[in-house]
Amino acid sequence: MPTEITMPQLSDTMTEGTLVKWKKKEGDAVKQGEEIADIETDKATMPMEAFEDGKLAWIAIDEGQKVKVGQTIAVLAVAGEDPAAVKETALAGHQAKAVEADLPASESPLPQELGEEGATAAAPSEQVSPAAQPPAQSAPRDASAAGGRVAVSPLAKRLAEELNIDLTAVTGSGPNGRIIQRDVEQAAQHKPGATVKVPAAPSPAVAPLPVPAAPAMPARVGSGKKEVLAMTKIRSVIAHRLQMSKQNIPHFYEMVDIDCEQVNGLRAKLNESLEKQGIRLSIADFLAKALAVTLLDHPDMNATFDGQQITRHGDVNLGIAVALADGLIVPVLRSVEQMGLKEIRQRSADLIDRARRQKLRQDELSGATFTISNLGSYGIRQFTAIINPPEVGILAVGSAEQRPVVVAGQIVVRTMMTVCLAADHRVVDGSTAATFLRTFKQLMEEPALMLA
């Protein structure tokens, strides 16, 4: 008998895993205990071992694919079995199952499928308007009564009848999309003109003010318009990684205001002389330069943490958060501590440009030791950012703007910028972050110090 290899449960909380890498190909011989794949769980990436000897006959899922615990990921042909024949049988069985699973879906338009797939694939902005449902729309309901099924609890079904709610327009929140009591009650609340039994409010102690007879007002009927979007690959990655970061890393935040008068003056002077070369420095270049110097001075912050050990890095590889139409990408400016402002400008402009055109190589997207996220151009005064693991810090930069500040007992107008450092409290403490920010502030306010 060939052996099915299933997604193992590698931690108590693991419900699904991503196959990061296959270490064997179809046809390869494997020994019991030999590593055959790397599995990314909710917590870490772990090697998966073969439980018995054999030949890897069929790899059922591709690298990068995420499947539930217990789902078949490969089939092993044991001694005396022909891997090719085993693969054929396994494939046939798999396809039969897939067809089975597809059948009801293609024949019966279940409401949740209409919502999730039908709506995006067939009619991206299908309007769901319970008030004005065209007659043709009642057809699917008949069809579902004849062939398909709407999963609904008996109570919810009875309630829907009483409240005159069309169940095909209700999304179920129970297991397998089952429509339950609360779904119908919620639908009823959003339905115009529906009478919903609401527990009577306790009578107020004082007599209510007389209310003038309300003029007859037309009911406000929402269009009910909505659009359901599948998660793009990049959104899934962002969702997964940032949720993991915010859940696992004890973030703490420190903010500091920076006087930008001097750095702006220097920038204007340098830009004058660089104009002929077609180079125009931005404040972001000074931020990058100052960060590089600060990080070399505070190696605790130029570090990565894998949950076990802290690695301090001798190079400053600066991740630069770049917004895309749908998502966010962080190209890495490597060895920025070796660069002058001009080179920083040229290289970061190139990286950002290629990031927006999605032309970056994989190695340009990894290996950062610290990240900077700048929303200054959006007029944001101050914000907090989520650490990009395994890094231990990220600097969130707001816009440089004119603010009234007190200098030597006088209120004066200065160009100020607020930056917020988010740091991983497992690795560094408040005072580490504070001295880091102090150095950074000094360098930005007195840029000549960067030469010192």
Added chain:
Amino acid sequence: MPEIQYREALRQAMTEEMERDPNVFLMGEEVGQYNGAYKISEGMLARFGPMRVIDTPISEGGFCGLGVGAAMCGLRPIVEFMSWSFSWVAIDQLVNNAANIRYMSGGQFKIPIVFRGGNGIAHQLGATHSHRMDAVYSRIPGLVVVAPATPYDAKGLLKSAIRCDDPVIFLESELMLNDRGEVPAGEYVLPIGKADVKKSGADVTLIAWSKCVKLCLKAAGELAAIGIDAEVVDLRTLRPLDEQTVAESVRKTHRCVIVDEDWPYCGMGAGIMERVYALTFDDLDAPVRRVCSEDAPSPYNHHLEVLMQPSVEKVVAAAAEVCYR
């Protein structure tokens, strides 16, 4: 109100009924000289003498048949099983004779007999002495099956059982005999066939009887901590089932978990679940869940024995599931 042990409540019920009616007598292994294997009948031999408190040989088939015959002749026997697991060897007397004679004689004979003793899993009694007979007898027309959870219910129901003109299967538990509870000093009886809402609640009905009632009350406490208001319905009588109380509760909460220590397949909970579906299908917002013992012989190992049975955690998980939490 005096607080007494479950075993004292049973003793009071038997003593009061024997004083009230000279036809009532107690018979079983060790009930007399030894004062009861679990000291339920302590002092009763001294009080009523060997004609009314009778030690039997180890022969359940024999003394159960004797009891049925005595009942046919007008006496009202109380037959004690040291464990209900031993009733397997007397099942012909209980099922074929006790349950059927009234029907087969066209009502010429009635069988006013009580069979009582410890039922279910106690403490490391192993597979053969841990049987749960609830479903075995509750499915037999002609029998009444009572399984009280508290000393108060035990006394009131045992008195009613002794006065009942039909054979009553009275299920106790070795593990409940030390439980204490308030029992009024004076005379009272409780109706057979009437469930009792031990804790009222709005979100989910927990149905139990016998020692699982206590478990459900604990679970209800934990559920309250996570915002689920559980109602605990103690069936008290398994046959005839108080369908009205069960249905009213489930119609109110829309969700139901049945908790018992019987096996899952064809277990007591399965029969009750069928009734709940039949009565309240249109009122349910979730499938009825059962928490029962694992489908395996009762282990001797104590850890496994505990593991195979319902627990507070299992009840809380099931209740949370039907509440979609």
